[in-house]
Amino acid sequence: MGDPHIVVSGVGKVFATGGRDVVALQDIDLAIPRGQFVCLLGPSGCGKSTLLNAVAGFALPSTGTIVADGQPVAAPGPERGMVFQEYALFPWMTVEDNIAFGLQIKGQPKGQIRATVDKLLAMLSLADFRQRYPKDLSGGMRQRVAIARVLALDSPIMLMDEPFGALDALTRRNLQDELLRIWSELRKTIIFVTHSIEEAIYLADRIVVMTYRPGTIKRDILVDLPRLRDPAAADFNALKRELGLLVMEEQQRHHHDELRLAAVD
Numbered sequence: 001m002g003d004p005h006i007v008v009s010g011v012g013k014v015f016a017t018g019g020r021d022v023v024a025l026q027d028i029d030l031a032i033p034r035g036q037f038v039c040l041l042g043p044s045g046c047g048k049s050t051l052l053n054a055v056a057g058f059a060l061p062s063t064g065t066i067v068a069d070g071q072p073v074a075a076p077g078p079e080r081g082m083v084f085q086e087y088a089l090f091p092w093m094t095v096e097d098n099i100a101f102g103l104q105i106k107g108q109p110k111g112q113i114r115a116t117v118d119k120l121l122a123m124l125s126l127a128d129f130r131q132r133y134p135k136d137l138s139g140g141m142r143q144r145v146a147i148a149r150v151l152a153l154d155s156p157i158m159l160m161d162e163p164f165g166a167l168d169a170l171t172r173r174n175l176q177d178e179l180l181r182i183w184s185e186l187r188k189t190i191i192f193v194t195h196s197i198e199e200a201i202y203l204a205d206r207i208v209v210m211t212y213r214p215g216t217i218k219r220d221i222l223v224d225l226p227r228l229r230d231p232a233a234a235d236f237n238a239l240k241r242e243l244g245l246l247v248m249e250e251q252q253r254h255h256h257d258e259l260r261l262a263a264v265d
């Protein structure tokens with residue numbers, strides 16, 4: 001199988017806020033093989049985004065190391081593309097210009113950019129929208145553009161922070177299917193943050209459940225169900241129940257923590 005594509009070793013992250021230290025991550029060890037689709041799952045505040053941002057190189061860990069695509073992570077890099085929940089599109093650019101932007105920055109020849117943009121517009125069913133501006137697109141369409149922008153750079157690693165969290169259920173399922181199709185075609189390594197148990201089971205090869213403060217790995221589960229997965233199937237639901245209990249324990253710890261802090265203040 002070769003070396004893991006992403007290696008997180010002994011990672012911790014402490015935020016100092018208002019005289020209180022928040023241990024957002026502690027002792028995180030994670031080795032992700034090339035091409036694996038990993039979901040980070042857990043309730044709000046358990047450090048999912050902090051871990052993703054550390055892999056992205058946006059906010060480095062306080063302790064430990066991260067190696068991605070053979071390189072120690074010290075800053076954002078082109079081998080790690082990021083898709084956010086809020087579509088990070090340029091509002092003054094059309095769909096095709098948004099997708100082309102990163103390639104123009106890289107100084108690629110015009111003909112080559114055009115070919116890549118055409119391919120991505122087709123791949124994400126955006127061809128009829130190429131001249132539109134983001135404000136004239138639905139949330140789902142905007143998120144397609146955001147994914148196309150990252151794919152344009154051909155990063156072998158895709159980091160996704162609740163990318164479908166703001167979408168309605170039907171659009172969300174559509175984009176999940178679309179993402180699975182793209183992933184199986186292009187074989188990216190994906191780390192996908194979600195707090196939806198169903199979304200994690202629907203998508204992932206592997207689900208990493210995190211604990212609430214300190215953020216540690218509570219359970220690391222391989223999902224061995226054939227795709228496309230059926231959320232109504234018995235084995236899907238058995239896993240959903242198992243994960244539901246794990247996540248609920250952490251939600252309760254979060255709740256108790258909030259009550260305790262409220263009592264102190």
Ligand SMILES: Nc1ncnc2c1ncn2[C@@H]1O[C@H](COP(=O)(O)OP(=O)(O)OP(=O)(O)O)[C@@H](O)[C@H]1O
Nearest residue numbers: 015017022024043044045046047048049050051195
């Ligand atoms: N810049 C920051 N300064 C101080 N504390 C922070 C900062 N960023 C995150 N935290 C704290 O670190 C912990 C982990 O936050 P993080 O956003 O990674 O959690 P999360 O699991 O992604 O939650 P959510 O789903 O709500 O985004 C939380 O307790 C949060 O309050």
